[in-house]
Amino acid sequence: MMKKNQIKRVSTLFLIAALVLGSSFSAFGQEFQHEQLWSFESVNKKQWTLDKGHKLSTSDVHYKHGQKSLRWDWQKTGAITLNQAIGFVPFNPESEDKSIPSFAVWVYNETPVDDEATFVFGTDETDNCSFKFHLNFKGWRAAWVAFERDMEGLPVATMNRLRIESPQSISKGQLFFDHMFLCINIDSRHHTPDRQVPFVNKGTESHWLIQEEASHMQPDLPAPAELSKDQLAAFRLIEQRFEADILRNQKVNAATVDNLYKQVARYQINRRKGQINGLPVWFGRNAELYIPLADHSIAKLYRENKQDIRSYFDLMLKVATAYANCEEAGLKENLRKMYMDMYDHMLDQGIAFGSGLGTIHHYGYNWRSYYRALFIMRDVLREEGQLQAAIDGLQWFAAIGETFKAPVINGMDMDAFNTQVMGRLASILIMEDTPEKAQYLSCFARWIDNGLLPAPGLNDAFKVDGSAYHHANHYPAYATGGLNGAVRMVYFMSGTPFQVSQLGHETIKKALLTMRFYCNHTQWPISMSGRHPEGKGALHPDHFAILAKAGAPDGSSAIDTELAAAYMRLIPEKKKSSFKDEFLAKGISAEATPNGHITMPYASSSVHRCAEWTASVRGHSRYLWAAEHYLGANLYGRYLAHGQLQIMGGGQPIDNKGSGFVQEGWDWNRFPGTTVINLPIDDLRANILNVDQFSGYEEMLFSDEAFAGGVHANNQNGVYAFILHEHDKYQGSLRARKSWFFFDDQIVCLGSGIENTNSEHPTETILFQNHIGKKDDEVLINGQQAGTGEQESSYAAVNMWMIDNKGNGYYLPSGAVYFHQGMQHSRDESSEKPTKGEFAAAVLQHGKAPQAASYHYCVIPGADVQRMQTVANKPAYEVLQHTEKCHMVYNTATNETGYVFFEAAKDNSTGIIKNTNLPCIALTKESDKELELNITNPDLALYEGPADEIYKDGKRVERSIYSRPWRPAESKTTYLEVELKGKWACNNKVESIIITEEGNTIVKLACKDGLTQQCSFQIID
Structure with a gap:
């Protein structure tokens, strides 16, 4: 029980806080003022x-x-x-x-x-x-x-x-x-x-703005005549899991309540004559009204004044959490009053059923604590006679009506998983136990399941290849937020009549396992960082544990051991975790470090893992943008997907910094693996425009080339290639044909057809750029230490080799090599403030305005001197073709041949493949009597015909991705015909197979989504 002096003390503090803060808003903070803004402090x-x-x-x-x-x-x-x-x-x-x-x-x-x-x-x-x-x-x-x-x-x-x-x-x-x-x-x-x-x-069509439309919808699924025992049990189980997830355990005493009183008092909430008022509360997006007057949003003022809705809701959640944990009746009553004052003031401020606040776009990030607080206080709201109003408000802002109609397209906006699903579920769980509640939950479960299914085209959220989508591209930074909601929904409803389908469950599981493959240890590569190339983006290990507790997708086990084992590897060894304790008790230990190769056509990426290192490569195409730029975000990262090949193998644990990327001093021209025109920093800065009414101030530029993708052989080795053609907004004359052949612990890199008309600045292909750490080894060039401090040198490579300061080897049979080491001066990608740092970098020089230039080098991560000397003396591979039409490499150790036909093969004389009807990428392994063929048409085929471009004065005009009508289109099936030398019988089902009069075999394969088609053949004697 709360003692009288405690109650008196709390009340006195509340009064003092109110007096100190004063009754006027101006005492609290500054407001935006302008002659066009009518504030009505007086009336003329x-x-x-x-x-x-x-x-x-x-x-x-x-x-x-x-x-x-x-x-x-x-x-x-x-x-x-x-x-x-x-x-x-x-x-x-x-x-x-x-x-x-x-x-x-x-x-x-x-x-x-x-x-x-x-x-x-x-x-x-x-x-x-x-x-x-x-x-x-x-x-x-x-x-x-x-x-x-x-x-x-x-x-x-x-x-x-x-x-x-x-x-x-x-x-x-x-x-x-x-x-x-x-x-x-x-x-x-x-x-x-x-x-x-x-x-x-x-x-x-904005999913943020559908409250009004959704509020008139009615469920298309029937309500049960009465609730079954299973449904009632499901309500309790889901509620229990939901509350355990959102309610933080807390010790509550008088000091806790005193502190909360001070925070609530800042809002000056008071009641008089049946009315309530207090400090105005604003949704931050309302500040966008001021942009034409202030040249920017002043939402910062709202945050500084604690007037923003997010701060208000966060405080409501704190009060609700304290109430739920409080054991003293007196303190509990004061917390209850505080909460109801905030709740009623919230309603008065327009955060109520039927209100759109002028704008509510992207509101989900701000509303998360609102949903949680109302759920926790549902019993209090019921006792206060406010439960139905709370349900109405929850379901309005959660736009629950969107779930009432059967979805017609697979997938869901990643932001909905991130910001809406918890609110929608809360708005249902807060309902009384009625048949309508079961009806709503059935609709909701269907909507969640549909959202998990592989989405067509560039729609969110998850793809057949494991990519996780937002802004019409693979985007891990948004995916982590989306997965935060998605894995919880699968877990909360698992083992109940409302659980998701096996396919939905498998799809999100694949997204997680794919993420842990392209991340090392937990960080994703810079090429996948979207508009935040800071090198700090990372997966959340808890997502693996939560989904593991939902069981295996096929229902065969209560714990998904594969996900649990992944979690055990990803979680820091010394970190305490209830998940870890539970999995250890079940005999689940950490998985081995993943090795092998995956292709991600919807990310225009391939990822190769060997030992502890990861190599990722990324390009772009007419379907997938090269980089995302906003005002104040990624201002210099134009070349992120110009063929960036990043080796992540350094750091404890392995991360971007330990592997060489540090933003301070980073030369934005020199992402490893890319072919670029080296520009002054001012010329490299993105010129960000609002190009149409489908978009805001943002830039996401495309190539006009469809060829970009990869192939794998049983997820062990692989080939990636793309045709580079920069957008005409900048250096539209820059073209190149680039490929990477991943064979075990070596990566053969080829480029051809490198050209542009820029006679002012040099064209380069970047070997490496690494920040120099305190414990790094010196760079080795042909076995000689490059030295410390400022270094600069040029070489005409003849079977030259290097080992960079992170231990990665480079074999260069030929080419003009430039090496620089020392202090670099650059700018921050967001603030544009000057930065500096010490780096080592090496590039292949192609000169100014090159025509038909090419390159060939091989990367061996984790190399030592002996290995590089061996490679330089006798490479374990052979480049069979290196032209503008075809790159072909044979790997001795694995007896594999990689093919990149940038144009359909015609009378190809080298290798097993003679002709193809389409450009393609292949990886074969053959013996006297057997052949393994792994092949793909890398064209995603979201539309047919020429590139969807508009030209002005012969140049492509910048248009937003959101203006493209083909964006949600499903990948079309294309039929790839491959003529193999010799007579072969196929062990797999194919579209057709014939033996020609010349004694060759033509096999016809259905290609879709850029995925690898795998076939095995036996020789016909």
């Missing part, structure tokens, strides 16, 4: 015309900005008119700015009315355009309404008045207005329809 009645019986005044009872709002006491007939130039300028589709002129306002209503106010914009006595604002709410509501798209009528530049007409169904009432912009340019994608303005942004 000369600007207004009031019909008879209507009154205007300022009020401090409700306010959204500053300390006052404009109060309108209205009568049944008539209106108020603001006589002020609106400032409307028609949208210009040719403008660089793709935002559209809009009206924005916050409205407070004390009494819900099933009627509407009408906003009419006009010129003198002529009405030009208008919209209706529904008044069926209590509290604050916002409206962002585009003049030309959303309003009725035709807006004109001469508009000079705003008339607000009163509702007609009741005799009188009051409305309050605040934070109004008569005309402000807003991103056309972000106006949010809701119960007040359901006509706004009609037809939006």
Whole structure:
């Protein structure tokens, strides 16, 4: 029990905090001010015309900005008119700015009315355009309404008045207005329809903005006549798992409650005369209104003032968590009151059913604590008579109605897995035990399962090859967030009537196991870092453990031992973990370090592992962008996917830094493996534009080449290749044909057809660029130490070899080699601040404006002097062809031959493959009587014909990925015909196989998704 003096102390602290903070918002923090922003701290009645019986005044009872709002006491007939130039300028589709002129306002209503106010914009006595604002709410509501798209009528530049007409169904009432912009340019994608303005942004396809549409949907699955024992048991089990996951154990005492009181007091929540008010709470995206006035979003102000919704919800969760853990009745009652004050203030601020807050785009990241807090406090809300309102609000913001219709396309937005699934599940679990709850949960489970299934085209979230998608490409940084929700959903519902399908379960399992293959130890390669090339992105080991507890996909075991073993390897050895204890108790130990080779066509990547090192290579194509750039993100990483070959084998544990990548001082021209034009840093900086209304300020450029992909032989060895053609926005004349042959512990790298017209700057293929660590060995060049400190040298390679400072070997039979070591000066990829660091780098030089240049080198990770001397004297491979049309390498040790036919093979004289009807990549192994053929058409075939490009003055025009109509298209099946030398019988099912008159064999294979087709043959005697 709480003692009286404890209660008194807490109450006194609350009072002191309130007095110190003061009653005015200005004492709390600064607000954005601008002459175009109507804050209504005073009212100039000369600007207004009031019909008879209507009154205007300022009020401090409700306010959204500053300390006052404009109060309108209205009568049944008539209106108020603001006589002020609106400032409307028609949208210009040719403008660089793709935002559209809009009206924005916050409205407070004390009494819900099933009627509407009408906003009419006009010129003198002529009405030009208008919209209706529904008044069926209590509290604050916002409206962002585009003049030309959303309003009725035709807006004109001469508009000079705003008339607000009163509702007609009741005799009188009051409305309050605040934070109004008569005309402000807003991103056309972000106006949010809701119960007040359901006509706004009609037809939006943004999954963030579907609350209004979803709220009218009804489940297409039937509700059971009554709940079964299995369903009731499932409710309890899922609730138990959900709560155990979100509720942190905590010791709660008077000091805990004191601290929470201080934090809650900052919001100055008070009740008077049946009304509640307090510090305004804002969704950070509302600050985007200020961008045209401040040149940037000032959401930082909200965060600094703790006015942002995320901070508010986080505090609600803290209070809820303390309440759930509190054992003293007195303290518990105070926590309950705190929570309900915050909850009621939240509703008053417009975070309630039917409200879109003006915009709610990308809200999920901010709402996560909201869902959790309401679930934890469900019993309190029930006792307060607020449970149904809480359910309504939860299901509105969670857009639960989206799950009520059977999905028609596999997959789900990765952000939904990250930010929505927990909220949607919470909004169902908080319901009373009724048949409707089972109905909702069945729809939800179906939606989750569909979201896990392999998605077509460039849709999120998971692919057949293990890629994890967002922004129309493989994107591990987003995948970790998505997996956070996805693995939990599979686990929460496992072993119940609502569990996901075997295919859905297998798909997410593959995504996880693929991630642990391309990551080393937990970090992914720089080429997969999206717009954050910082070298710190990493998988979450807990995801493996959580999914392991969901059991094997086929239901054969309660624990997935493969995932559990992966977790045991990934988790730090000394870290304590309940998962680790559970798995050890079941006899599960860490897996061996993965070895072998995988291809990831939907990432335009291949990954090879041997011993403890990982080698990853990445290209791009007409389907998959080369790099993602935002304002203030990845400003210099244009060459990330120009064929980057990264060796990760250094560090304890292995990571990007230990393997050579450190951003400070990094030369953004020199990602290992890439072929580039070495540009001054200013020229390399991305020129980021808002190119269309499908996108924001961002850049994701494509090649116009379809050839990019890889092949593997039983996931042991493999070949990757792509045709490089940089976009015309920058160095559009840069072309190259590049390939990598991965044979056990060596990587043969070939390039041909290297050309461009840039006669000012040199073209290079990068061998390595490594940060120099304190314990690194010196670089060896032909067995001689390069020395320490500043070094620079050039070589005409003749069977030359090097070992870099990370222990990786390079064999160079020929070529012009340039080596530099010492301090490098660069810029931060985000802030553009100067950086510096010591690096060692080596490149193959192709000169300025090269034509038909080529290269050949071999990388041997983890090499020593003896190995490199052996390779230089007698390589364990032979380059059979090295032309613009074909790269072909034979590996002696494994008796494998890799083929890259950049163009369909025609009368090929070397190797077993004579002709093909399509460009392809192959890896074969043959003996006198047997042949293994691994082959692919690397074209993802998301569309047919020439590249989907628009040309202006003979050059490709920049367009966003989101404008491409083929983006969700499924990979089309293409039929690859391969003529093999000799007569062969195939042991596999193929489309067709014939023996030609010349005594050769033509096999026809169906290719899809860029995946490897594997066939074995026997000689026909």
